[in-house]
Each structure stands twice: as C-alpha cells, then as structure tokens.
Amino acid sequence: MEKDVCFLSASELSEAYSQKRLFPSDVVDAVLDRIEKLNPTVNAFFYVDAAGARENARQSTMRWKSGSPLSQLDGVPYSVKDHILTQDMPSVWGVPGIDDTGPWTVDAPIVARLREAGAVLLGKTTQPEMAMFCSGISGRYGITRNPWNINKTPGGSS
Secondary structure (H helix, E strand, C coil), rough: CCCCHHHHCCCHHHHHHHHCCCCCHHHHHHHHHHHHHHHHHHHHHHEEEEHHHHHHHHHHHHHHCCCCCCCCCCCCCCEEECCCCCEEEECCCCCCCCCCCCCCCCCCHHHHHHHHHHEEEEEEEHHHHHHCEEEEEECCEEEECCCEECCCCCCEEC
C-alpha cells in the first residue's frame, strides 16, 4: 500500500515532485482536506489560508513541471505556530486580548526564507498564551487535542 501523501517527509515530497510522480497542488489539496476533516476535533489550526496555499501550490506545480523549482523545498506544505510573524496572517500569541485584525505586514526570517524557497504556508497553529504552558490548553483557542488520542492534549506549547 502506498504511503498517504499527508505523511510524506519533505525529502520524499521533493523526490516525488522531481520525478513528476506527485505535484504540489495535489499534495496541498490532500493536506487541506485533512485539516478540514480533523481540525474541528483536534483544534490544531486557528488560521488556515486555503486560497493562498492553493495558489502558491499551483505556481509551484508549474515550476516543477517546467523543471525550474525554486529549491528542493518548493511546494512542500508547512505551518507555523501563532507567535511566529507571518505577513497577512494574525500573530496573537494565543492571548485572548490581542486584536487579530492586523495589519500583519512582516514575515519572521524563517517564514521569509521558506517563502523564498517556494514552500507553501498552510496557516497558523494554536498555542497556549505566550507559548508558556505545556498543557495544550489556550484561553483563546480552547483545547488542542492529541491527534493519536483525542482524550489527551499533545503537551508542549503547541
């Protein structure tokens, strides 16, 4: 049985893209479908930019098909925690009182480098306030569940 694309590593995706066995558009669609299906229960994402991710994946697919990817990470989907700055996406650190209307005009260096490499940002993940607690419980987002056992939290600050 072939491995579900949602569980492929970045290097496996890059290899599949270079061999034209998979394309970023298909992978991003599969990951977004999985987020849509599981997030109501798991509560891992507080912000998903499906339209932006699909557009970036479409552009990446065109680059891979033409043999001109930006890097080996081109088309690899990723997400970042709430406190990591992202242009056009809220960064409120899991704090209930922070206004989430923006404007959000800056990418953290890691996000900027990943965008330059063509990686596809899906959205932002939940976290406890200020990423300071290890419970997986946030006053802003509620409880984030462990995807392998929803009766538990994932622990850590994510």
